[in-house]
Amino acid sequence: MTAPLLTEIDHVAIAVNDLDDAVAYYHDTFGCTVEHREVVESDGVEEVLLKVADSYVQLLMPIRDDSPVAKYLANKGEGLHHVGYRVDDCAVALASVKEHGHRVIDEAPRPGSRGTTVAFVHPKTAFGTLIELVQE
Amino acid sequence: MTAPLLTEIDHVAIAVNDLDDAVAYYHDTFGCTVEHREVVESDGVEEVLLKVADSYVQLLMPIRDDSPVAKYLANKGEGLHHVGYRVDDCAVALASVKEHGHRVIDEAPRPGSRGTTVAFVHPKTAFGTLIELVQE
Numbered sequence: 001m002t003a004p005l006l007t008e009i010d011h012v013a014i015a016v017n018d019l020d021d022a023v024a025y026y027h028d029t030f031g032c033t034v035e036h037r038e039v040v041e042s043d044g045v046e047e048v049l050l051k052v053a054d055s056y057v058q059l060l061m062p063i064r065d066d067s068p069v070a071k072y073l074a075n076k077g078e079g080l081h082h083v084g085y086r087v088d089d090c091a092v093a094l095a096s097v098k099e100h101g102h103r104v105i106d107e108a109p110r111p112g113s114r115g116t117t118v119a120f121v122h123p124k125t126a127f128g129t130l131i132e133l134v135q136e
Numbered sequence: 137m138t139a140p141l142l143t144e145i146d147h148v149a150i151a152v153n154d155l156d157d158a159v160a161y162y163h164d165t166f167g168c169t170v171e172h173r174e175v176v177e178s179d180g181v182e183e184v185l186l187k188v189a190d191s192y193v194q195l196l197m198p199i200r201d202d203s204p205v206a207k208y209l210a211n212k213g214e215g216l217h218h219v220g221y222r223v224d225d226c227a228v229a230l231a232s233v234k235e236h237g238h239r240v241i242d243e244a245p246r247p248g249s250r251g252t253t254v255a256f257v258h259p260k261t262a263f264g265t266l267i268e269l270v271q272e
Binding site: 003004005006007008009012014015016021022025028029030031032033052053054055057077078079080082083085093096097100102123126127128129130 | 139140141142143144145148150151152157158161164165166167168169188189190191193213214215216217218219221229232233236238259262263264265266
């Protein structure tokens, strides 16, 4: 492999019960401001992005009971949900995961929030970590 | 507040059972290379830092059964353990957490790995997220 496929920590995603409460926490305590807010219907979440240098803190709140984040909150409570890594080419990075025999959640890249192209890697073969590959 | 206290995602920390296996995963799949490796006796862990832009993926393996990471692995299994944010002044950031009525784990900044000064914020009042404040 000639160059690392991961070019930046795109975001750390945190599942929360109340988006406004979490925004207030990060704003009041650490001075973080909201860069972006979007309802992502396909994932059943509303997300807020707080900018930290070239990365984001992504706060996720479910908008319906059958969303994966709602299930996560019901089972595990609030907390770190996944980590998103920025990649130049989502399809190339996803192919590398499969070629090395590891499981994926998304078989092909799909649209993410704020116009990105994304794919999720399964935590089962990634040391328990849900990984999102994010192409801007 | 005039400027954000969090200047960078310093690292995402992942608790793993076998450090070499995890290093191999990130190297073979994503081309990540080891930037730093250190036994942190005070925390009861051996850590590896994989560099991603100006941030790190921090892989943590316990070196004794009574380390917090060993307990985490026993209770929850492998996965995302905490997120570290870089700050200019750890004492100032920690003071802000306390001033806003939130709980901390470290009452005062203390030495971290690779010569840093760090303090942990309690997840109880931080939306379930164990936060580390890292001053380089």
